[in-house]
Amino acid sequence: MSDRVIVEPVVTRRDRERFLDLPYRLHAGEPHWVPPLRREAGRLISPRHNPFFAYGTARLFVARRGPQVLGRIAAVHNPRHNSRFEAADGFFGQFECADDGAAARALIDAAGHWLRGRRLTSMIGPVNLTTNGECGVLVDGFDTPPRLLMPYNPPYYGPLLEAAGLRKAKDLWAWRRGMRPFDERFSRVAARLEHRARVRVRPIDLRDFDDELARIRHLYNSAFDGLWGFVPMTEGEFGALARQLRPILDPGLVLIAESGGEPVGVSISLPDLNQALPAARGRLTTWGLPLGLLRLRRAARSIDAMRSIVVGVLPEHRGRGVEILLYAGTLRAAVSGGYRDIELGWTLEDNSAIVASLRAAGCTPAKTYRLYRGDLP
Known part of the structure; x- marks a missing residue:
């Protein structure tokens, strides 16, 4: 058997199956890795199902040595990002690899070659497939499982990418806070602010779901406009994500702040489905029977943690x-709902205002995810 690493594009249905299967095989022994549902993993890379492909393109590759698949990568071209930032950036995502430096470098080279063919001059990642999805390589915080919609990888991923010639672009921080009571000082500050700012915070109204969704999308896109790497979500992207997450929605954890009756801020938190997902073993059905779904529902009764995905306020407020x-x-x-722990973020490492607010609320850094960049000369 040849020792040479071969990188091939994903073309056939069999290629796609090998691409999707790799993380389940590669991380089977990882105690903190959470297997995603195979259906959702497939829809993410499907032009038919992912609204990203209405404006962007991606090429999938696998690396193998002999018949053994060692790694995979997606080269991603996002014209909306480049138009917004007047840039020529490419992206890579869906990165999974054995602890094999030759395979990792071959994958990075293949993605870079494809992106250079589109006249792009740099490559940033991992990004799946936009910065509104899972981002980064875990570089600190390996001792606990990831929260919902956050990635997990073995510790060797960062060194693999650095050995392949990539360098740090930006760190993303996740924060944690136990459900201990507020200290008296914080409670007094919150009460004064509510009175002075004349702001009402209310939960989402599921009876008016479509209109609420439009309000939240406007708040989300406006609140994060101008941040490093942020590209507003299209109506299709936001709607697809909302439909995916609605079955696990806890209405009390999705809050809209209003001033004078107008929405000015939003907070979106979700029960941490990752606590239950391992029970499904990657599939909701087996031989046509909803075995994984039944196991998932049973495990979901024990969820006691949550993730705060978004806290955003309009700039003028x-x-x-x-x-x-x-x-x-x-x-x-969260306290009234019986949750015992909350993870917030991610946040950019240099977003000082948000970092200060989180520290004031009693949060501490929990995990660090790193985005890498490489030039495409």
Whole structure:
């Protein structure tokens, strides 16, 4: 058998199956890896199902030595990102690899070659498939499983990418807070802010779901506009994500802040389905029977953690304490809902305002994810 690493594009249905199967085989012995549902993993890379492909393109590759698949990668071209930032950036995502430096470098080279063919001059990642999806390589915090919609990888991934010639672009921080009561000082501050800012924080109204979704999308896109790497979600992208997450939605954990009856901020938190997903073993059905779904539902009864995905405030309403009111409302709802632990973020390492708000709310850094960059000369 040849020792040479061969990288091939994903073309056939069999190629696609090998691409999708790799992480389940590669991480089977990882105690903290959470196997995603195969159906959702397939839809993410499907032009038929993922609204990203209405404007972007991606090419999938696998690396093998002999018949053994060692790694995979997606080269991603996002024209909306480049138009917004007047850039010529390419991206890579879906990166999974054995602890094999030759395979990792071959995958990075293949993705870079494809991106250069589109006149792109740099490559950033991992990004799956936009910065509104899973981002980064875990570089700190390997001792606990990832929360919902967050990646997990073995410790060798970062060194593999660095050995392949990539360098740090940005660190993303996840934060944690136990469900201990607020200290008296924080409660007084929140009460004063609510009175002074004349802001009302309310839960989402599921009876008005479509209109609420439009409000939340506007708040999300406006609140994060201008941040490093952020590209607003299209209506199709936001709707697809909402449909995916609605079955696990806890209405008390999705809060809208209003001032004068107008939405000015949003907080979106979700029960940590990752606590239950291992029970499904990657599939909701087996031989046509909903065995995984039944196991998932049974395991979901024990969920006691949550993830805060978004806390955002319109620029003109910042500095009034709206963020702190949203944090306070989220934490109160979490306590009343019986949750024992919350992870917040991710946040950019250099977003000093958000970092200060999180520390003021009693949060501490929990995990660090790293985005890498490489030039495409």
